[in-house]
Amino acid sequence: MVYSSKTTGSGVRYIEKGAGEAVLLVHGGGEDAQQWSVEIEGLAVRHRVIVAVLADLTPPEASGTLRRLLDDLAVPAVTVVSRADDAGAALAFTLAHPIRVRRLALIAPPLESLVAASLEDIRCPVMMTGDASSLERHLARVGRGRLHPSPRTPVETGQLLQEFLSGRLSSFDPRELRTAFGTFMTGVTIVTTAGTDGQPRGFTANSFTSLSIEPPLLLICIGKGAASREVFESARGFAVNILSEHQKDTSVLFASKRPDKFQHTTWRPGPFGNPLIDGAAAWFDCARHQVIDAGDHIILIGHIEAFSYTDANPLGYARGGYITLGLEQAAVNAASSASRTIVGAILESDNRLVLLPDHRPNGLSLPEVGRSGASGSASRLHALLAQDGIDATLGFLFAVFENPGSGEQCIYYRGEALLHARGRPVLASFDDIPWDRLPDEATRSMLRRYAAERKLGRFKVYSGDHRQGTVRAVE
Ligand SMILES: Cc1cc2nc3c(=O)[nH]c(=O)nc-3n(C[C@H](O)[C@H](O)[C@H](O)COP(=O)(O)O)c2cc1C
Numbered sequence: 001m002v003y004s005s006k007t008t009g010s011g012v013r014y015i016e017k018g019a020g021e022a023v024l025l026v027h028g029g030g031e032d033a034q035q036w037s038v039e040i041e042g043l044a045v046r047h048r049v050i051v052a053v054l055a056d057l058t059p060p061e062a063s064g065t066l067r068r069l070l071d072d073l074a075v076p077a078v079t080v081v082s083r084a085d086d087a088g089a090a091l092a093f094t095l096a097h098p099i100r101v102r103r104l105a106l107i108a109p110p111l112e113s114l115v116a117a118s119l120e121d122i123r124c125p126v127m128m129t130g131d132a133s134s135l136e137r138h139l140a141r142v143g144r145g146r147l148h149p150s151p152r153t154p155v156e157t158g159q160l161l162q163e164f165l166s167g168r169l170s171s172f173d174p175r176e177l178r179t180a181f182g183t184f185m186t187g188v189t190i191v192t193t194a195g196t197d198g199q200p201r202g203f204t205a206n207s208f209t210s211l212s213i214e215p216p217l218l219l220i221c222i223g224k225g226a227a228s229r230e231v232f233e234s235a236r237g238f239a240v241n242i243l244s245e246h247q248k249d250t251s252v253l254f255a256s257k258r259p260d261k262f263q264h265t266t267w268r269p270g271p272f273g274n275p276l277i278d279g280a281a282a283w284f285d286c287a288r289h290q291v292i293d294a295g296d297h298i299i300l301i302g303h304i305e306a307f308s309y310t311d312a313n314p315l316g317y318a319r320g321g322y323i324t325l326g327l328e329q330a331a332v333n334a335a336s337s338a339s340r341t342i343v344g345a346i347l348e349s350d351n352r353l354v355l356l357p358d359h360r361p362n363g364l365s366l367p368e369v370g371r372s373g374a375s376g377s378a379s380r381l382h383a384l385l386a387q388d389g390i391d392a393t394l395g396f397l398f399a400v401f402e403n404p405g406s407g408e409q410c411i412y413y414r415g416e417a418l419l420h421a422r423g424r425p426v427l428a429s430f431d432d433i434p435w436d437r438l439p440d441e442a443t444r445s446m447l448r449r450y451a452a453e454r455k456l457g458r459f460k461v462y463s464g465d466h467r468q469g470t471v472r473a474v475e
Contacts, residue, residue, distance in 0.1 A: 062092060091119075281310055366412070
């Protein structure tokens with residue numbers, strides 16, 4: 001497509017195509033708008049696309065020129081779109097003329113232009129594409145910003161812009177949405193394929209869903225930013241390996257970008273040719289059934305050609321951390337083998353910590369049972385809490401450790417509490433825990449960890465021998 005530019009009354013060169021809501025493409029590359037042609041053609045179906053030709057202008061100069069262009073064309077407000085180095089000009093214009101910018105899309109902006117700009121002052125919705133780890137810090141400075149993995153092709157860039165323009169890209173904070181999705185507890189899989197070039201490829205995925213028994217189908221979703229996405233899209237099939245609880249390291253390996261993932265794991269080709277990871281709790285070797293484009297992911301539906309399973313415990317995943325059923329089992333075993341078991345809970349009510357007065361003058365403890373009399377158990381803990389008008393829901397295990405002096409086994413759960421009566425319970429803010437009133441260092445260090453992990457929204461599970469300092473995060 002060859003575009004011929006026009007010149008406005010005040011001498012600004014531009015290219016124009018289509019009709020509808022105005023989109024301003026900031027283009028520092030001189031006359032040649034060919035690089036934008038796919039995006040221009042796609043957007044012009046429903047929009048008035050104006051390409052500003054801004055060769056060799058500094059961002060402040062470009063900002064002034066863009067304003068003159070819009071004044072000359074009598075366009076009150078636009079969506080501004082820039083690519084790569086033109087981000088500086090787009091940002092300068094958006095910050096200088098906020099009421100003229102409805103939305104701002106920065107395709108692959110260079111970090112220098114983000115560092116230099118007062119992103120905090122941007123008032124319109126912003127979309128950036130690029131690598132999450134380097135851009136997220138800058139995006140956090142933009143109130144209504146969102147980040148997308150880099151589109152691979154101009155067609156994808158066009159589609160993404162269409163969605164942004166249509167307002168279909170939500171204005172939710174993507175990190176918040178990810179955190180909310182993360183409350184759904186899943187297993188962990190490694191999805192593999194033999195690839196077309198004979199090089200095995202694989203990535204960690206928890207988007208696995210069993211889909212159909214007859215015909216036997218399953219699905220997984222692969223992000224459009226994954227390095228192996230094209231290989232999976234075109235492969236004749238793929239395998240899903242459901243990891244067992246001892247394979248956390250394999251999960252971490254396959255969630256990395258390392259090119260040599262298969263050299264660090266033992267595997268064999270499956271009946272349909274896709275790599276099967278040794279030690280998996282189950283595997284499904286599939287033929288490609290359907291590939292569906294969906295937002296920033298692609299859905300791969302596989303037709304199961306062969307499968308197998310073992311009785312190994314599967315690895316779990318929730319809220320950004322790994323969960324092992326075996327650890328829950330270890331707690332049960334510990335409880336049955338120890339001479340005495342203490343069962344306690346770190347309970348939250350209205351975002352505050354529930355503490356109970358203990359036998360010491362002014363002393364406060366976590367709700368716990370088993371220090372005297374019979375060994376503790378979750379049901380005895382519930383009963384104790386009920387006496388104090390506390391309706392507790394015990395959630396995940398937080399810590400399992402042995403007190404070597406006494407041989408006591410200590411098991412602490414996380415949980416939520418509803419307080420039905422005033423009286424004994426004391427509610428403490430997590431920023432102001434009464435540390436000196438707590439019974440021992442074990443409780444203090446456990447609560448310090450809890451408060452720190454709570455801030456991050458990620459809880460680990462700890463096990464070991466507390467006094468000897470070997471309490472470890474079981475990730
Ligand atoms: C527990 C867990 C689950 C994940 N689930 C998915 C998923 O379902 N789909 C996906 O595309 N990436 C998922 N990822 C991220 C990929 O494993 C990661 O981006 C990986 O680098 C992709 O590999 P590649 O870039 O070499 O293709 C997950 C990561 C972890 C740790």
